[in-house]
Amino acid sequence: MAETAHTRRVFSGVQPTGNLTLGNYLGAVKRFVEMQKEDCETIYCMVDLHAVTASWPGREAIKDATRELAAAFIACGLDPAKSILFNQSQVASTTQLAWVFNCTARLGWMNRMTQFKDKAGKNAEAASVGLYTYPVLMAADILVYHATHVPVGEDQRQHLELTRDIAIKFNNDYDAPGFFPVTEPIIEGAATRVMSLRDGTKKMSKSDPSDMSRINLTDDADTIAKKIRKAKTDPEPLPETLEGLEDRPEARNLVNIYAGLAEISPEAVIAEHGGSQFGSFKPALAELAVEKLGHISAEMTKLMADKAEIDRILGDGADRAAAIADPILEKTYDIMGFLRSR
Numbered sequence: 001m002a003e004t005a006h007t008r009r010v011f012s013g014v015q016p017t018g019n020l021t022l023g024n025y026l027g028a029v030k031r032f033v034e035m036q037k038e039d040c041e042t043i044y045c046m047v048d049l050h051a052v053t054a055s056w057p058g059r060e061a062i063k064d065a066t067r068e069l070a071a072a073f074i075a076c077g078l079d080p081a082k083s084i085l086f087n088q089s090q091v092a093s094t095t096q097l098a099w100v101f102n103c104t105a106r107l108g109w110m111n112r113m114t115q116f117k118d119k120a121g122k123n124a125e126a127a128s129v130g131l132y133t134y135p136v137l138m139a140a141d142i143l144v145y146h147a148t149h150v151p152v153g154e155d156q157r158q159h160l161e162l163t164r165d166i167a168i169k170f171n172n173d174y175d176a177p178g179f180f181p182v183t184e185p186i187i188e189g190a191a192t193r194v195m196s197l198r199d200g201t202k203k204m205s206k207s208d209p210s211d212m213s214r215i216n217l218t219d220d221a222d223t224i225a226k227k228i229r230k231a232k233t234d235p236e237p238l239p240e241t242l243e244g245l246e247d248r249p250e251a252r253n254l255v256n257i258y259a260g261l262a263e264i265s266p267e268a269v270i271a272e273h274g275g276s277q278f279g280s281f282k283p284a285l286a287e288l289a290v291e292k293l294g295h296i297s298a299e300m301t302k303l304m305a306d307k308a309e310i311d312r313i314l315g316d317g318a319d320r321a322a323a324i325a326d327p328i329l330e331k332t333y334d335i336m337g338f339l340r341s342r
Contacts, residue, residue, distance in 0.1 A: 004146075004176075004178045004179050004181075006146050006148050006178075006181045007040075007041060007146070007148070008039065008040040008041070008148050008149065009040060009041040009042075009043065009145060009146060009147050009148050009149070010035050010040050010041065010042045010043065010147065010148075010149045010150070010151065010186075011043045011044075011045070011141065011142050011145050011147035011149075011150055012028065012032060012043075012044055012045070012150055012151050012152070013044070013045035013046070013047035013050070013088065013138075013141050014028065014029075014044075014045075014046065014047065014069060015046075015047050015048075015050050015051045016046045016047075016048055016051055016062065016065035016066040016068070016069040016087070017051050017057070017065060017206065017207075018065065018206045018207070019068070019072075019206055019216040019217060019218050020069065020072045020206070020216070020217045021194075021204050021205070021206050021214045021215060021216055021217065022194055022204065022214065022215035022216075022217070022257065022289070022293070023193075023194035023195075023203065023204035023205070023214065024206075024217075025076060025217060025293070025296075026194050026257070026260040026261070027153050027193060027194060028151060028153065029072070029073065029076045029078070030076070030260075031151045031186070032044055032073070032076075032078055032083070032151065033076060033077035033078055035151070036077075036078070036079060036082045036083055040148075040149070041084075042082070042083040042084070043083065043084040043145055043147065043321060043324075044073060044078060044083055044084070044085055045085075045086060045087065045088050045141065045321075046066045046069045046070060046085075046086070046087040046088065046314070047087075047088045047138075047141065048062060048066050048087050048088050048089050049088050049089050049094075049095070049137065050088070050134060050137065050138070051065070052130070053128055053130040053131040053134050054119065054127075054128070054131055066087050066314075067304065067307055067310045067311070068300070068304060070085060070087075070303075070310050070313065070314055071299075071300045071303035071304050071310060072217050072296070072300055073085060074299075074303055074313075075217070075295075075296045075297075075299035075300045075303060076217070076296055080313045080316070080317060084317045084320045084321050085313060085314065085317040086314050086315075086317030086318040086320070086321045087314050087318070088141065090314070090315070090318035090321075090322075091144075091318055091321050091322050091325055092322075093144050093322065093325040093326050093328070093329040094137070094140050094141055094144050094325065095137070095140070096329055097140040097143065097144045097325075097328075097329055097332060098133075098136055098137045098139075098140035100140075100170075100332060100336070101136045101139050101140050101143075101166050101170070102133060102136050104166050104169050104170050104173065105136050105139075105162070105165075105166055105169075109162060109165060110132065110133070110135070110136075112158075113135055113158060113159070113162070114158060115134075115135075115155070115158070115159070116131060116132055116134070116135075119131060134159075135158075135159040135162045135163075136162075136166070138156075138159050138162075138163065139159075139162060139163040139166045139167075142160075142163050142183055143163065143166070143167055143180045143181070143183070143328075144325040144328055144329060145321070145324050145325055145328070146180065146181055146324075146328055147181070147183055148181045148183060148184065149183065149184050149185075149186050150163075150183055150184070150185055150186065151185075151186040151187075152185050152186070152187060153187070153193060155193075155203070157185060157187065160183065160185045163183055164182050164183060166180075167180035167181065167182055167183065168182060174335045174336060176335045179331070179332075179335060194253070194256070194257060194260070195249065195250075195253040196208060196213040196214065196253075197212060197213050197214065197215070197227060197228070197230075197231040197232065197253075198210055198212060198213040198231075198232050199213070199232065199249075199250075200232070200248075200249025200250035200251075200252065200253045201249050212227055212230060214227075215227055215228075215289065215293070217293065217296050217297065217300065218297050218300060219293075219297060220294075220297055221290045221294045224286065224289050224290050224293060224294070225286040225287075225289075225290060228254075228282055228285050228286040228289060229282055229283075229286060231250070231254060231282065232250045233250050233251060233254070233278045233282075234248055234250060234251060236248070236251075237275055237276060237277050237278075238251060238255070238270065238273050238274050238275060238276050238277075238278075238281060239251075239270065239274060239275075240270070240274040240275055241270065241274070242266055242267050242270055245266075245270075251278075254278075254281070254282070254285060255269050255270065255273075257285065257289075258273075258281075258284075258285050258288060261285075261288050261289060261292045261293075262288060
């Protein structure tokens with residue numbers, strides 16, 4: 001069988017489980033927007049099926065969270081005319097391919113997935129099967145579009161490695177060289193992993209009980225400034241070199257946030273602000289954050305006032321996504337030898 005040539009296609013998905021944070025913006029969405037300008041197709045998904053692996057948030061809650069995530073994507077600069085924006089559950093080919101991949105992945109591979117252990121905690125026996133096979137569904141999300149590149153955070157690198165293993169094994173098992181691409185991760189930038197404003201050793205999370213630990217994209221200018229002003233730091237001034245940030249997680253986090261927002265390197269931040277006390281650095285960071293993020297909250301409010309338009313955008317995106325995914329699923333079934341009479 002001849003090897004398949006693949007269009008350069010970017011895919012990424014985000015769970016609709018509450019407000020996006022500054023960490024989501026710098027670590028993912030900002031890069032999503034930038035990639036619209038590159039020579040590639042871009043597909044971005046609200047992965048609502050992933051959002052029920054731990055618990056069901058409720059019928060209306062999951063609809064509202066999906067719309068809010070779509071509004072955040074658009075407010076941050078994702079253009080539905082340039083990128084395909086849709087919610088995962090509207091494209092059935094994804095879950096059908098996930099079953100094929102459940103039969104391709106090996107139990108030993110799944111047992112090595114560290115996120116399941118972290119999320120299931122001590123009572124893993126009570127966790128859903130969906131939480132256990134979450135990485136397989138993620139592989140189907142990616143490969144049903146023959147995505148060649150995926151922007152991911154460091155915490156998802158292991159799952160993308162599993163996606164690559166599944167693609168290679170399927171191609172080998174069914175004598176289909178190159179049918180599924182061996183997807184490449186895109187992990188870059190100073191602030192790809194933004195940490196909590198209250199604890200620089202923990203990732204900024206929308207599920208953290210403390211709202212002061214994060215900047216939400218729905219926060220207004222005053223709230224953004226207040227949270228940065230109250231962010232945890234140490235008593236020392238910023239160092240004169242980047243090496244001086246070692247063993248200073250809170251200081252390093254604020255420098256990385258500044259670098260990500262300003263689109264400069266951490267070294268450049270230190271060159272400009274090295275030796276400064278946090279009493280002067282924090283206001284500079286707050287001003288920058290408000291400048292870069294302040295319009296997003298207002299635009300999200302405007303978009304959420306017209307839910308029908310968001311639903312239309314997601315429906316149109318789902319049709320465009322299915323137009324790519326459905327033929328790939330059909331070819332997968334053909335490769336495997338399933339009888340197709342219609």
